[in-house]
Amino acid sequence: MSPNFFGMKWEKLLSLKRYGDQGIRHRVAQQETRLGFEVDYDRIIFSSAFRSLQDKTQVIPLSKLDFVHTRLTHSLEVSVVGRSLGRIVGAKLLQKHPYLSEKLGYRFGDFGAIVAAAALSHDIGNPPFGHSGEKAIGEYFSHGKGKKYKDLISPKEYQDLISFEGNANGFRLLAASREGVDGGLRLSYATLGAFMKYPKESLPKKPTQYIGDKKFGYFQAEKHLFQDVAEELGLQSRGKSNSISYCRHPLAFLVEAADDICYTIIDFEDGINLGLVPEEYALEYLINLVKDTINTAKYNSLNLMSDRLSYLRALAINTLINDAAEVFLKNEEEILEGSFQDSLLDHSKYKAQTKDIIKLSVDHIYMSKGVVNKEIAGYRLIRDLLEAFTPALIRNMEGKASSYDRLLLATLPENYKDEKASVYQNLLNASCFVASLSDSTAVYIHNKISGKDL
Numbered sequence: 001m002s003p004n005f006f007g008m009k010w011e012k013l014l015s016l017k018r019y020g021d022q023g024i025r026h027r028v029a030q031q032e033t034r035l036g037f038e039v040d041y042d043r044i045i046f047s048s049a050f051r052s053l054q055d056k057t058q059v060i061p062l063s064k065l066d067f068v069h070t071r072l073t074h075s076l077e078v079s080v081v082g083r084s085l086g087r088i089v090g091a092k093l094l095q096k097h098p099y100l101s102e103k104l105g106y107r108f109g110d111f112g113a114i115v116a117a118a119a120l121s122h123d124i125g126n127p128p129f130g131h132s133g134e135k136a137i138g139e140y141f142s143h144g145k146g147k148k149y150k151d152l153i154s155p156k157e158y159q160d161l162i163s164f165e166g167n168a169n170g171f172r173l174l175a176a177s178r179e180g181v182d183g184g185l186r187l188s189y190a191t192l193g194a195f196m197k198y199p200k201e202s203l204p205k206k207p208t209q210y211i212g213d214k215k216f217g218y219f220q221a222e223k224h225l226f227q228d229v230a231e232e233l234g235l236q237s238r239g240k241s242n243s244i245s246y247c248r249h250p251l252a253f254l255v256e257a258a259d260d261i262c263y264t265i266i267d268f269e270d271g272i273n274l275g276l277v278p279e280e281y282a283l284e285y286l287i288n289l290v291k292d293t294i295n296t297a298k299y300n301s302l303n304l305m306s307d308r309l310s311y312l313r314a315l316a317i318n319t320l321i322n323d324a325a326e327v328f329l330k331n332e333e334e335i336l337e338g339s340f341q342d343s344l345l346d347h348s349k350y351k352a353q354t355k356d357i358i359k360l361s362v363d364h365i366y367m368s369k370g371v372v373n374k375e376i377a378g379y380r381l382i383r384d385l386l387e388a389f390t391p392a393l394i395r396n397m398e399g400k401a402s403s404y405d406r407l408l409l410a411t412l413p414e415n416y417k418d419e420k421a422s423v424y425q426n427l428l429n430a431s432c433f434v435a436s437l438s439d440s441t442a443v444y445i446h447n448k449i450s451g452k453d454l
Contacts, residue, residue, distance in 0.1 A: 007336035010093070010100055012234035013249060014110065014190050019175065019183025019225075028105035037113035040191040041079075044121045047185060049173045050075075053123060055438035057130040057378075058267070068270050071123045074262060081321060082119030082258035086112035088325040089254060093332070111251065117187070118194035118255045125170030127435035128442045129378025136382035137164040137431050145387055149394075149427055157424040159202035160219045161431060167198055168219045169435050175229070176222050178415045193233045193249035197256055199226075200238070200245035210238070210341050211256075212248045221428055236338045247338030250328075257324040257344040264345075264354050264361075265316050271365035272309060279305055285360060286312040289353040290319050323348050381446045382434055388449050390430040393417070397426050408449070 016025035016036045030036055044050055053072035069077075090111025093100070100106045127133030140146045142162040150158050160168070175184045175192055198217040207213055218226040227244065230237075235246040268285075271277040286309075287294065293315060302308045324344045331347070334340040345354060365371065389412070392405035397419060401409070409417060416429040437445065446452075 007333070007338065008234055008236060008247065008250065009336075010097060011104055012232070013193065013251070014100075014106060014114070015188065015193075015232055017189045017232055018186045019177075020186070026105070027110070030105070035110070035113065036188050037110055037117060037191060040117040040185075040187045041113065041120060043185045043187065044117060044124070044174075047124075047173075049124050049436065050121065052436065052438045055440050056123075056126065056128055057133075057439055058270075068274065069266060071126060074266070075120055075123050077266060078122060078258045078262045079116045079120040081261055081317060082255055083112040083116035084321050085254045085258055085325055085328075086115030086251065088321070089328055092325075092329050096332075114188075114190050114194050115251050115254045115258070117191045118251065119258045121170060121174060121195055122197075122255055122259055123166065123170070125168065125173055125435065126166035127164075127169075127382065128437050128439045129375060129382070132375040132378050133382055133435070134164050134166055136379045137386065137434060138162045139379075140383055140386045140390075141427070144383060146390060146427070149423065153424040153427070154220070156201060156203050157220050159205065161427055163202055163205065163216070164431055164435070165198075165202070165216055166435070167196075167215060167217050168202075168222075169432055171196065171218050171226065172222055172432065175225055189229050189232050190249075190251075192229050193235065194251035194255055196226075196229075196249060197252050199230060199235060199248055199252075201243065204243055207243075207245075211343055212238075212252075213245065219428060221425060238338065248335075250332070250335045253328060253335060253340075253344050254324070257328075260343060260345045261317055261320045261324065264357055265313055265320070267365060268357050268361050269309060269313055271361060274365075276368050277360060277364045281360065283308060283312065285353070285357050286316055289350055289357070290315040293319060320345070320348070320350065320354070323350060378439075378442075381442050384446055384450070385434050385437075385442065386430060389433060390427060393426040393430050394423065397421065397423070411445070
């Protein structure tokens with residue numbers, strides 16, 4: 001494929017630009033010991049938002065068991081898988097498009113670094129208590145006391161709230177400016193592009209079957225920033241009328257694949273360790289996935305279930321990494337054209353086996369009594385926190401704050417308080433504050449405002 005191929009262009013997609021840059025950052029001018037894409041990784045891992053993931057639910061809410069994954073350990077594992085995917089794909093792409101290395105100086109490790117950084121941050125905007133946390137915030141505004149604000153904001157702003165999305169909150173945390181901090185973490189636009197799995201606004205909701213339309217990737221508050229990133233990267237517009245929507249950055253498919261691989265295999269492993277999935281079923285399902293590559297003699301020599309499980313897990317992840325990379329490379333032109341509609345694992349030769357594993361996880365893990373009961377508790381906690389902080393922020397904006405409101409607001413971090421903010425911005429601030437909390441901190445604050453911790 002020549003550099004003049006119609007569609008998205010790798011030389012733009014690999015942009016090293018950061019928010020506020022006045023000049024162009026050229027790859028050939030980068031210091032190999034401190035590469036810009038690797039700086040992205042460092043900035044994410046040292047951020048307070050990333051550290052809070054150590055106490056946020058992955059599958060088992062509020063689990064006290066040390067072998068169960070949190071959002072932090074999950075994100076680290078997704079990043080490792082993403083780095084491998086990026087390097088495998090990057091090496092092949094540089095052979096196919098030699099101008100990227102010969103003229104522009106890109107290396108295969110650049111692809112791995114971009115995907116690793118984006119994958120590391122893929123869950124950074126998720127609320128406490130797993131995906132039920134997103135639903136709880138949305139339902140406060142769609143069916144709870146927050147519904148009264150509907151007529152005070154635009155339809156798109158209201159949709160941001162009733163479909164509260166961790167991906168959009170993640171983009172806000174990574175890239176939005178606040179007082180004294182321009183551009184958030186100031187990541188490269190390539191990494192921000194790879195992070196954006198759903199490069200559209202909240203309305204229209206799911207307008208097509210394109211995988212990037214499944215959810216939304218930014219709040220109205222970050223609209224102009226999002227568009228700046230998309231245009232710098234040369235993402236193809238998909239929006240119609242007054243809607244804003246773009247084709248995915250190609251490397252976002254690799255970030256998604258890394259996440260899909262990890263939650264398919266490692267959530268399953270957690271369920272086995274917890275005793276939620278019977279060992280005899282579990283090992284059989286994993287063997288079906290890796291039957292073409294398993295070393296039967298080595299497997300049979302392992303006496304401990306934990307060793308057998310570790311061997312199968314490593315083999316399964318490696319199998320799916322190579323398969324996902326193959327699917328990406330086979331469909332590269334369609335991905336650059338924006339005509340590739342699905343996730344990479346939807347085209348996997350192991351799709352049937354992964355679907356079987358996911359179904360077993362749904363039946364035995366995600367819908368287990370312990371998980372369901374703790375998610376119910378999470379719903380109540382988040383609803384109560386929003387019922388306390390949201391009206392306090394609105395009344396403060398109106399100059400009608402009560403003594404109790406002022407006491408509550410004194411506990412809020414300064415970046416969530418702005419008397420000059422609009423109704424929408426205050427509602428979003430309340431939602432994003434609750435979303436920023438770890439599971440334990442949410443419980444602690446709830447106990448405080450409920451009078452249970454005096």
